[in-house]
Amino acid sequence: MASEEPIYRVTFVNQDKVYELYVRHVFQSDLWGFIELEGFVFGSQSELLVDPGEEKLKQQFAEVKRSYVPMQAIIRIDEVRQEGAAKISDAKGTVTAFPLVPPKRS
Numbered sequence: 273m274a275s276e277e278p279i280y281r282v283t284f285v286n287q288d289k290v291y292e293l294y295v296r297h298v299f300q301s302d303l304w305g306f307i308e309l310e311g312f313v314f315g316s317q318s319e320l321l322v323d324p325g326e327e328k329l330k331q332q333f334a335e336v337k338r339s340y341v342p343m344q345a346i347i348r349i350d351e352v353r354q355e356g357a358a359k360i361s362d363a364k365g366t367v368t369a370f371p372l373v374p375p376k377r378s
Contacts, residue, residue, distance in 0.1 A: 279352050280298050280350065281294055281355075282294075282346070283346075288362070288363050289363060290361045291329075291358075291360055292358060292359050293358050295313060297311045305343050306342055307343055309341060314326060326357050329358045
């Protein structure tokens with residue numbers, strides 16, 4: 273019995289938005305401080321209902337072979353049984369970007 277290739281749900285912050293994408297491969301990048309996302313998975317073409325948010329993401333990542341996301345932008349990475357709907361939402365509540373400049377010490 274062959275095992276199926278895992279699918280990962282990756283949630284990260286990008287320009288005050290929270291992206292939730294499904295990918296086949298997640299790697300620590302050779303570019304220091306980045307996570308590589310590869311093999312983007314979107315909903316089935318045979319679905320009757322079309323989610324405009326997912327369609328926007330499909331278009332945005334249509335020609336992308338691999339995406340590099342800064343580690344500090346990653347909120348969480350989950351291995352899931354099957355893909356869901358990719359989405360973009362507003363960053364609300366306690367989701368903030370990691371500070372780029374360390375605080376000054378006294």
